[in-house]
Amino acid sequence: MLKKSVRYSSVFCFVYFGSYLFNFITLKPKITLKDIARELEVSISTVSKALKNSEEISRDTKEKVQAFARLYNYKPNNIAVSLKNKRTKNIGVVIPDIVHHFFTTVIRGIEKYANAKGYNVIVCLSEESFDKEVINMEMLANGSIDGFIMSLSSETQAKGDYNHLKEVTEQGIPVVLFDRITHEIDCDKVVIDDKLGGYLATKKLIEQGKQRIALIATDDYLSVSKARSQGYTKALLDHGIPVEPSRILKLPTMEMDEDRIRDFFETSDMDAVLCVNEIFAVYSMGLALEKGLKIPEDIAFIGFTDGLLSKYAHPSLTVVAQHGERMGEISAQMLIEKVESENEEETFQTKILEPTLVLRNSTIN
């Protein structure tokens, strides 16, 4: 037995190198089960089982195979395993944009959790386009991923067409929607309580003695902006302050529109501003400073999204933190649970995270 073992190893080296001699100098391609089986003169099944430490295989053979595999750095081919198991260990993330701080933190959260669970993350950008969202999902839905985590593009939300989501869920592919969601699709969802966020921020401003609080938001089709506006309105009403339409600016998208914001500042009179993102807020602060106003005494500011901008702006910006990273982690967790759950009980849940106020120098503390 020993003799045979010794003999094979020397024989092997010759045969193996021989068969790959062609491009041996430059390339050493991945080794497969078949290669190992051939060189060790056992069957592919045996190799497979040996590597899985199956007790069906003798100690001797297992050691032989495992040593060999280690030596030649054998790693199973993911694609083949995926095909067999019908599990890719990939999750698809489709988001509108990646340059926005919020989304990058969510991705980081997803990545962190998914990676720890052995999953890879395929990122696709819809760039706020309905068509791109559809195309990306179709690409991924043909076997590339085990499930989706996504946030709707603004165009999709404006259009209200969710057939691409429906198709995917009907195929049995799990979906988790976060932040920009729709209630028309049955799936898991993760959001922060944007209305509460708007409420808390507005309340904070009121408590600081502000009475003429302006709002810079986007049109209501964007679910998050709508909710934040509602929180703003509710806070005002709860404190007996009338909602003054002239103090509300609704931009068509989250894109920066310097002219319209500037106009708004010229024509409207206010002592505080709530903005649905940090860019609007920081830009607005700039306008206020230009006008010689003192922040926060003359005019206070609160934005959404706790990004770099808020932290390093001058003055630093008080914001409603959205906890993107946590949101990503939760999304990934919910998705992976669904993916790995055997039972087909279709129960969906919506997790609502609480926003928190991060106090900085754009408000009185």
Next chain:
Amino acid sequence: MLKKSVRYSSVFCFVYFGSYLFNFITLKPKITLKDIARELEVSISTVSKALKNSEEISRDTKEKVQAFARLYNYKPNNIAVSLKNKRTKNIGVVIPDIVHHFFTTVIRGIEKYANAKGYNVIVCLSEESFDKEVINMEMLANGSIDGFIMSLSSETQAKGDYNHLKEVTEQGIPVVLFDRITHEIDCDKVVIDDKLGGYLATKKLIEQGKQRIALIATDDYLSVSKARSQGYTKALLDHGIPVEPSRILKLPTMEMDEDRIRDFFETSDMDAVLCVNEIFAVYSMGLALEKGLKIPEDIAFIGFTDGLLSKYAHPSLTVVAQHGERMGEISAQMLIEKVESENEEETFQTKILEPTLVLRNSTIN
């Protein structure tokens, strides 16, 4: 013929629905070539060829098959195709961080180009850790991707250990390194001329009459920071200004260290500051403002990275733009060319992009 055709369609409906009746109400799973073949009573090969419009197949059959496939929304399974073709149409992107503006713009560039070419992007984060970088690459290298685009983690650069890259390239997997590269690996590379960037920025400051120009950088193991520092030094010397070590602060990483920067400002005397990123610069501007200094008259600032921060800071920050999106596009283009090239001529190129100065209010214009 016609009769048969009519008959099959009705028969099919019954059979197909029948076989999937089990969970028909909730799920309609993906249809495969085999399904089509079975229902149309032809072979799998015929279906495959018909869908590819092979002229080996009669007009009649092709139409039948194609109509059927369209009706049931057949899409080939990516995994199976990948296994067969040994091409995944995925590219792996391994970067140190995703919350930094520069990297997100690069990803966007990669995504844009790759998507247009039918590729998907798998993003993995090393989080500046050597081990994570290695693990991620190993995960992806087992068949999941056709090639890598990556930027080295700081730990990897500090360690100088590139064996994981070597292994991958030896397996014949194409790699494109961008921004944080190493010359120890033979592969395509894309960088901006950081030395030139540092030079241009410093020269600009000198031309504005600044003589006591400080530098806030990181330790030299970070290739980009080193190059930028060299540009700074060269510009000073070219203009006959001695390099004053007390005006140079080298932090261990790109992470913010408020205390050390504050210390540096207390102890050093300067009329301009060049920073290797925008965060250092904007934070420093804050310190200057606190001290009652006028920007840019008393002290001017230039940073690297043309992000949100630079644009919306107060005053807005003059920066060396790195053109991340372009860098991503070029990286993706180089990689995909390598992936799709048949010939094995191993020629590698390094593309050097020119940085440009974006003038804003932190310098005199």
Next chain:
DNA sequence: ATATTTACCGAAAACGGTTTCGTGTTGATA
């Protein structure tokens, strides 16, 4: 009428694994 194309189609191998099931050998038991 026979030989040769041509048009159409199917069987089977291959990609690289996993897994079920069967089988030959061995040693213990009756």
Next chain:
DNA sequence: TATCAACACGAAACCGTTTTCGGTAAATAT
């Protein structure tokens, strides 16, 4: 000595494609 587990391993199906290689029938040429 016949019987039977236990043990160790291999054959083969399978995942869903692609692609090569034949093969059959009709159509054409001889």
